[in-house]
Amino acid sequence: MNLNLTLIGQAIAFAFFVWFCMRFVWPPVMQALRDRQKKIADGLDAASRASRDLELAEQQASETLRESKEQAAEILEQAHKRSSQMIDEAREQARQEGERMITQAKSEIEQEVNRAKDELRSQVSRLAVVAAERILESSIDEKRHAELVDKLAEEL
Amino acid sequence: MAGNTPTATSYIQHHLQNLTFGHHPEHGWSIAQSAEEASEMGFWALHLDTLGWSIALGLVFVLLFRKVALKATTGVPSGLQNFVELMVEFVDNSVKDTFHGKSQLIAPLSLTIFCWVFLMNLMDLVPVDFLPMLAQKVGAMFGADPAHVYFKVVPTTDVNATLGMALSVFALIIFYTIREKGFSGFIGELTLHPFSSPNKLVQALFIPVNFLLETVTLIAKPISLALRLFGNLYAGELIFILIAMIGLWQLPLHFAWATFHILVITLQAFIFMMLTIVYLSMAVEKH
Numbered sequence: 540m541n542l543n544l545t546l547i548g549q550a551i552a553f554a555f556f557v558w559f560c561m562r563f564v565w566p567p568v569m570q571a572l573r574d575r576q577k578k579i580a581d582g583l584d585a586a587s588r589a590s591r592d593l594e595l596a597e598q599q600a601s602e603t604l605r606e607s608k609e610q611a612a613e614i615l616e617q618a619h620k621r622s623s624q625m626i627d628e629a630r631e632q633a634r635q636e637g638e639r640m641i642t643q644a645k646s647e648i649e650q651e652v653n654r655a656k657d658e659l660r661s662q663v664s665r666l667a668v669v670a671a672e673r674i675l676e677s678s679i680d681e682k683r684h685a686e687l688v689d690k691l692a693e694e695l
Numbered sequence: 696m697a698g699n700t701p702t703a704t705s706y707i708q709h710h711l712q713n714l715t716f717g718h719h720p721e722h723g724w725s726i727a728q729s730a731e732e733a734s735e736m737g738f739w740a741l742h743l744d745t746l747g748w749s750i751a752l753g754l755v756f757v758l759l760f761r762k763v764a765l766k767a768t769t770g771v772p773s774g775l776q777n778f779v780e781l782m783v784e785f786v787d788n789s790v791k792d793t794f795h796g797k798s799q800l801i802a803p804l805s806l807t808i809f810c811w812v813f814l815m816n817l818m819d820l821v822p823v824d825f826l827p828m829l830a831q832k833v834g835a836m837f838g839a840d841p842a843h844v845y846f847k848v849v850p851t852t853d854v855n856a857t858l859g860m861a862l863s864v865f866a867l868i869i870f871y872t873i874r875e876k877g878f879s880g881f882i883g884e885l886t887l888h889p890f891s892s893p894n895k896l897v898q899a900l901f902i903p904v905n906f907l908l909e910t911v912t913l914i915a916k917p918i919s920l921a922l923r924l925f926g927n928l929y930a931g932e933l934i935f936i937l938i939a940m941i942g943l944w945q946l947p948l949h950f951a952w953a954t955f956h957i958l959v960i961t962l963q964a965f966i967f968m969m970l971t972i973v974y975l976s977m978a979v980e981k982h
Contacts, residue, residue, distance in 0.1 A: 541736075541740070544739055545856065546859040546862070550859040554863060555753075561800060561804070564757065564806070567764035568760070
């Protein structure tokens with residue numbers, strides 16, 4: 540337990556270790572700690588920014604979705620309208636066509652009837668003449684009686 | 696154990712004697728062969744064991760921390776870096792809580808004190824006979840008488856070691872006081888407190904009283920710092936030695952005392968560091 544030179548030796552060693560620690564240990568470790576702190580702060584910052592961005596993007600997405608839904612509904616409605624319109628048009632056209640065809644058919648029928656009538660008339664007149672010839676069993680002047688027969692035929 | 700059949704007293708004395716190298720009036724420069732020779736060497740002697748272990752442990756501290764500091768990454772720290780950062784932050788927070796001046800020195804100083812003192816105290820947990828017996832074997836190989844190879848493993852049980860550190864801190868206290876307050880401020884602090892009076896005559900009467908009180912306060916700082924650490928560790932070491940003498944029962948007792956001593960070791964290192972910070976912050980702050 541004697542006090543001796545060890546005291547000074549210890550003080551010198553102490554001074555050296557403190558100097559070494561101050562010079563070579565403390566600054567790099569503190570620097571690393573500060574850098575990491577900054578890095579973490581930056582990271583947290585970026586994370587909060589990213590979450591804000593995400594929120595914004597989600598908002599935008601829902602907005603777009605809503606818009607497109609509206610648009611789709613509009614288009615659908617238009618299509619419905621258009622289709623019903625087209626159906627109406629087609630119906631109208633068909634009706635007109637039908638009418639037209641009916642009229643045409645009617646007129647054709649009429650024509651046909653007239654022609655048939657004409658033919659019938661001519662044949663009847665000839666038949667009448669033949670019949671008359673047969674009946675009279677004499678030759679009658681065809682020309683002279685043709686007028687008579689035609690008149691007769693017209694009265695039919 | 697020392698010698699062939701050591702008595703309890705000689706065993707304890709042997710364990711409490713440092714390996715002293717110095718100038719003996721009769722034998723010249725030599726290693727002391729007994730406690731008497733060591734004390735005859737006077738001031739000009741070195742405790743080789745104290746210095747050796749403290750420097751070795753100090754090197755363990757600085758090199759370990761230096762290794763980590765060199766590889767310190769800002770990314771995810773590895774195990775050892777984690778530990779070093781834990782220590783550094785712990786010390787840094789302690790310093791920031793207590794010391795409000797600006798100084799590049801205080802924090803590394805505190806870290807060095809805490810780690811170094813802790814490591815030196817930690818040697819207390821090595822069973823008391825291991826290293827001294829090894830030293831005796833080594834000494835015998837070099838032709839020394841094993842009975843006279845002394846080896847004290849725990850540097851902080853040597854009052855020279857603790858007082859050496861405490862006096863360094865004391866020098867820093869005075870340096871910081873003078874730097875912050877000037878030499879007149881330092882003298883003023885010694886003489887104008889705690890009693891002061893607006894009356895010049897009364898003040899003049901107070902000055903010697905103040906000087907006496909403040910000087911004692913000032914001197915008490917390094918002395919208490921050194922003796923607290925020394926006393927705690929010396930007592931702890933002594934109890935380890937006593938436990939080592941009682942035969943088989945020493946095993947559970949040693950375990951119990953060592954477990955308790957872990958607390959003492961850490962606490963004393965922390966107290967030495969904390970008091971250093973407090974003293975230095977008192978030196979810097981104005982009253």
